[in-house]
Amino acid sequence: MGNEMKRGSIPIMILANAIQMIVLLGASKNDNEPLRCQNLTNAQQIVTDSLMNARTVQALGVEKGLVEMYMTWVEKSMSGMCKRNVLAGIGFGIASGVMFFIMAGGFYVASLLIKEGIADFKGVMMAFMGIFYAGMGAGQAAVMMGDATKAKVACHDMFKLMDRQSQIEGLDPKGDSPEKLDAGIIEFKEVKFFYPFRPEIQVLKGINFRITTGQSVGLVGPSGGGKSTVMSLLQRFYDPQEGSVLIGAEKLPLHSLNIRWWRKQIGFVGQEPILFNANVRTNLMYGVDESDQVTEEYLRQCEKMCNLGFLYKNGNQGLETEVGPRGSRLSGGQKQRVAICRAVLRNPKVMLLDEATSALDTQSETIVQKALEAALKGRTSFAIAHRLSTIQGCDVILVNADGRVVESGNHSELMALKGVYYKLQMQSQK
Structure with a gap:
């Protein structure tokens, strides 16, 4: 019974952890969506320009207009966020609940095994923790497999940019430094x-x-x-x-x-x-x-x-x-x-x-x-x-x-x- 329960719980744990990671990473990706990101950038630009040119803003009396512009861009970036966040919260809550139910079931089975003398406390806990963290790691790794390829491409582009040689290097000490050259001609x-x-x-x-x-x-x-x-x-x-x-x-x-x-x-x-x-x-x-x-x-x-x-x-x-x-x-x-x-x-x-x-x-x-x-x-x-x-x-x-x-x-x-x-x-x- 214990082995069957272990084998049956591992896929469920992997799925629950995967759902949690999808929710967390999904929130981050939503923040980085091109349109949403552009809207937030425009809102931040209004704040920056207003502060840098506070005298001009006050002289023209456009404080309220700038606030309205800022709110317009923020509201655009928030479009559909409420519905997505509610659904994401429900999914995250269910996944977390599943994890706790599996833990409760695991501890119950462990207590039975110890009571019947089939296993000792140390062995049960080692097996339980090993299965628990293996399932958690497998779920997280499964979600991030796609991002690993993206990270590899990003690193390639970054190193390509770092290795790029500028045609005119302002700090390059090469070339002649003639002492007697008349630079005015x-x-x-x-x-x-x-x-x-x-x-x-x-x-x-x-x-x-x-x-x-x-x-x-x-x-x-x-x-x-x-x-x-x-x-x-x-x-x-x-x-x-x-x-x-x-x-x-x-x-x-x-x-x-x-x-x-x-x-x-x-x-x-x-x-x-x-x-x-x-x-x-x-x-x-x-x-x-x-x-x-x-x-x-x-x-x-x-x-x-x-x-x-x-x-x-x-x-x-x-x-x-x-x-x-x-x-x-x-x-x-x-x-x-x-x-x-x-x-x-x-x-x-x-x-x-x-x-x-x-x-x-x-x-x-x-x-x-x-x-x-x-x-x-x-x-x-x-x-x-x-x-x-x-x-x-x-x-x-x-x-x-x-x-x-x-x-x-x-x-x-x-x-x-x-x-x-x-x-x-x-x-x-x-």
């Missing part, structure tokens, strides 16, 4: 380029120019002309598919140079500078390599050059002034000046300015422009500008249109041509 020779994720759109269609040391260059032109792409190629975020970017009088290809060395030669100031939630000194030192030593005297020189005198006024604490999350405690002009100082502190040979003053008011723009003029002295510089007044004083102005340099020269020469640059000037004055 830059030449683009028949450069053609398209972004890997949009191969059907040719962004640069054979761009040519040569810049010598100390020249200031303005990049202007209609949107989509390739101005930002030129900046990306200079920072070597991409390599051109055709043509060459040549550096120095020796005309060394940019891709042959040590990428870490090259990026030390570049200072970059963007339209919306990113400052970390720390003091000004820490933000400035982010632009300096760990191996470089910056003296306090040189730091003060850069500070004066970039017009950071505001750090010592109105209760500020100099370089120990906290900038707040994303630099929120500083004005737009103040953030720009800190970003310029961070770039200058590296003593770069080349400065890249991407709309560095476009988001500023006239007064702030004048102050930042003076800081830029001091910072760019003696350095090769490239500046993208839609506000053409900021680049009129550049030594060379390159007019990019349709992926090519269609005009080049200084302000007077380009105005005399009455071409694309002239039309852009006329439009800006309307």
